[in-house]
Amino acid sequence: MIISFAEITQWLGLFWWPFMRISGVFMFAPIVGDGSVPVKVRLSLAVVMAMLVAPLITSPPAIDPFSLQAIVLSFTQLLWGLFFGFLFQIFFTVFTTIGQTISVQMGLAMAVMNDPANGISVAIVGRLFLFACTLLFLAFDGHLAMLALMVESFTVWPIEQGFSLGSLHLIINMMVWMFASAFAVAIPAIAAMLITNASFGFMNKAAPSLNIFALGFPMTMVLGLFALLLSFSGIGGIYFDVLMEAIKFARGYMTGGAL
Structure with a gap:
């Protein structure tokens, strides 16, 4: 049996183009794209997903793998995957921003933790919201919805499309x-x-002799924790609405920006 160079190129395209797109998604996607996840694990998952997606691609572009066109197409697939993963990362950033905003109002702006996903330090309340967002994301099968949209993208947004x-x-x-x-x-x-x-400002004006700083900080902390409890009480419904909006944005991204 004689195998031509064109057939080898076609077989390579069945795996290589999906691998580049999926690798871009796994660089920024929530949970998998976290800085604590080793790069080898991400690449291994990308290889497995590319092997599963390859049979769904009926007509891969016939491009010489050693040409400039192949490099441009590889970069395009990687860039498409990066932005797709970035969409879901923005969804997680919504809840981190909520926690940081509340933390500043509570006076806990100096209480920070390291965020390995972004390589920065975030407020501890923001980290708490991020943990809750991650658990709810898994509970609502958001990771499965993300993978389903990624697989669907090879049909909605073909490989050769710019x-x-x-x-x-x-x-x-x-x-x-x-x-x-x-x-x-x-x-x-x-x-x-x-x-x-x-x-507390009115109290300071009414009773200047009152040590407002000694009284204000613990009271602000207690009231802030109470407000935080109220914010968490309805987080499930709010989270589901925001998740549906993020999936809507992801579908619009796959169709070229048409919501």
Whole structure:
């Protein structure tokens, strides 16, 4: 049996192009893209997923793997996967931003923990919201929805199709949505803390001899924890709504920015 170079190229394309796209997704995707997950584990998962996705690709592009066109296509697939994983990472950032905002209002801005996913230090309340977001993401099978959308992307967004400006515009819109959603969820706790600080300001004016700093910090902490408890009480329903909105953005990204 004689195997031609064109057949080898086609077989290589069945695995290589999906591998590049899936590798990009796993670099930024929540949980898998965390900095604590070794790179070898991510690449191994990408290889397994590429082998599973390869039979779904009916007509891979016939491109010389040693040509400049193959390099450009590989970079395009990697970039597409990076932005796709970044969409779900923004979804996680919504809840981290909520925790950081509440933490600043509580006076816990100096209580920080290392965030291995982003390589920065975040407020401890933000880390608490991130843990809750991760557990809810797994409980709602968000990881399965993300993998299903990634597999579906090879049908909706073929390998040979280029990048669109509509998808980039949608990513910018999702970043705006991230700050708006985080502020909308955190505004009850922010309002409660602003009222508390204003009350201490009036107390300081009414009784200047009162040591407002010694009294204010523990009271602010207690009221902040109470506001945090109220914020967590309805986090399940809020989380599900935000998750559905993130999946809507991901589908719009796959269709070229059309929501």
